[in-house]
Amino acid sequence: MKLPQSLQATLGIGLTLGVILFWIAALLSAVLIAQNKLNELFDSALAETAQRIMPLAVVEILNREVPGPPQSIAAFKAHDEPLTYLVRDKAGTVLLQSHNADPSVFDTQLLEGFSSSSTHRFYGASAVQDTLYITVAEPLTQRQAATLEIAVSLLWPLALLIPLCFIGTWTFVRRSLRQTLAYRDEIESRGSGDLSPVSVHGLPTEILSIAESVNNLLDRLRRALESERSFTANSAHELRTPIATALAQIQRLQQEPSTEAVKDKLSKIESSLRSLSCLSEKLMQLAKAEGAGLLSTEQHDLIDLLKLIIEDIRRSPTATVINVSLPENDKFMSFVDPDAFAILVRNLLDNAIKHGAKNQPIAISFSPQGVLSIINAGSIIPADKLSQLRQRFVRYNPLVQGSGLGLAIADAIVTGIGATMSFNSPAPKQDDGVEVYVDFSALIN
Numbered sequence: 001m002k003l004p005q006s007l008q009a010t011l012g013i014g015l016t017l018g019v020i021l022f023w024i025a026a027l028l029s030a031v032l033i034a035q036n037k038l039n040e041l042f043d044s045a046l047a048e049t050a051q052r053i054m055p056l057a058v059v060e061i062l063n064r065e066v067p068g069p070p071q072s073i074a075a076f077k078a079h080d081e082p083l084t085y086l087v088r089d090k091a092g093t094v095l096l097q098s099h100n101a102d103p104s105v106f107d108t109q110l111l112e113g114f115s116s117s118s119t120h121r122f123y124g125a126s127a128v129q130d131t132l133y134i135t136v137a138e139p140l141t142q143r144q145a146a147t148l149e150i151a152v153s154l155l156w157p158l159a160l161l162i163p164l165c166f167i168g169t170w171t172f173v174r175r176s177l178r179q180t181l182a183y184r185d186e187i188e189s190r191g192s193g194d195l196s197p198v199s200v201h202g203l204p205t206e207i208l209s210i211a212e213s214v215n216n217l218l219d220r221l222r223r224a225l226e227s228e229r230s231f232t233a234n235s236a237h238e239l240r241t242p243i244a245t246a247l248a249q250i251q252r253l254q255q256e257p258s259t260e261a262v263k264d265k266l267s268k269i270e271s272s273l274r275s276l277s278c279l280s281e282k283l284m285q286l287a288k289a290e291g292a293g294l295l296s297t298e299q300h301d302l303i304d305l306l307k308l309i310i311e312d313i314r315r316s317p318t319a320t321v322i323n324v325s326l327p328e329n330d331k332f333m334s335f336v337d338p339d340a341f342a343i344l345v346r347n348l349l350d351n352a353i354k355h356g357a358k359n360q361p362i363a364i365s366f367s368p369q370g371v372l373s374i375i376n377a378g379s380i381i382p383a384d385k386l387s388q389l390r391q392r393f394v395r396y397n398p399l400v401q402g403s404g405l406g407l408a409i410a411d412a413i414v415t416g417i418g419a420t421m422s423f424n425s426p427a428p429k430q431d432d433g434v435e436v437y438v439d440f441s442a443l444i445n
């Protein structure tokens, strides 16, 4: 599978490679042009030297009284001699030569004009009706060294250009992508319940149409979810009155004299109506948990809210002992909606009371860092089952009545406000039981 690539890295590497290739192409053509010009200059210097030396050599040779062995022109001062020459007669006999000349590098043929061997460039000229020939030789290494020097001097800036080009492109692309990265961050930082349009301000035109399409999609999704939620909430709300009426009538019927069989049936109907009433209540809570409005505009102290909820539960008819451990004189301020927080804690406490071992205390704690922990005794829930409990209508304890929506409601609230919920079974430092803990620490501003 092809991994996604960073636009910044792709552009940085691509543009740097492009600049390097163009630089090398420009360097090659500059070196070729310089080489041609150098050859022309060196050639003209070679020809000029031959033309200058020739008359002097002719006078020197003609003035000799007796033709003798080849004469080597002594140097005035020791010096390097890049140009060497031979003056030969028609038969190729050397009559005169420069002090450093090596006759073996010269062609035995007497050529006029320019010629080259693998090591030297030559220029030949004749005088005195083609009886005297001068050949000037210049080693090719000089021209090669000059060309190399030009190439190296043009190559050096590349060492500086490569990092500069890469850093420059990187910075420039990063600046250009600033708004796009801000757009990405805004989407990333959203809770799953936030479907409001994302700001498209300052986005480049290439991304703008995508961002607008995403906003349209979010809008359609929000409307679809809202209509689903309002349907659930309205249906549950509409069911309340008929269920309450039916329950009242059943209770009236139970007061009237009847046989044991009829009483038994009436109590079964009453129990079914009660679970139906619970289900409609849970459906309304689920609609709220999955909707917007889980965060309020004002901050509230969650520890204070927790105390109120625990007091309320303690007042209700339950034999379970609740041990509370809250930080002294400490507050945990958060934008969580108090109603949503109450629904969350009530569902978790309701589970601990309902599914925990009877006559065993429940332990509630809230740490200063914002971790709520609720521990109850009871049988261990296997890890594979534990991970499925937050799904809708999933229940592990069929002996106790319930609709299987409590943890789904808690999970929707926790996800919607940006907190996390986890389960441990057995509870920490115990052999059995269940711990549910909700981490609100991410909500601290």
Ligand SMILES: Nc1ncnc2c1ncn2[C@@H]1O[C@H](COP(=O)(O)OP(=O)(O)OP(=O)(O)O)[C@@H](O)[C@H]1O
Pocket: 278, 282, 351, 352, 354, 355, 356, 376, 378, 381, 389, 390, 394, 395, 396, 397, 398, 401, 402, 403, 404, 405, 406, 407, 408, 434, 436
């Ligand atoms: N604190 C707990 N201790 C032991 N078992 C638990 C605890 N909390 C949840 N469970 C198990 O997880 C299952 C799912 O819980 P959930 O709250 O979703 O549904 P419920 O309590 O059965 O019904 P409802 O809450 O809708 O009335 C429960 O049936 C129970 O078996």
Ligand SMILES: [Mg+2]
Pocket: 347, 350, 351, 402, 405, 406, 407
């Ligand atoms: Mg429950």
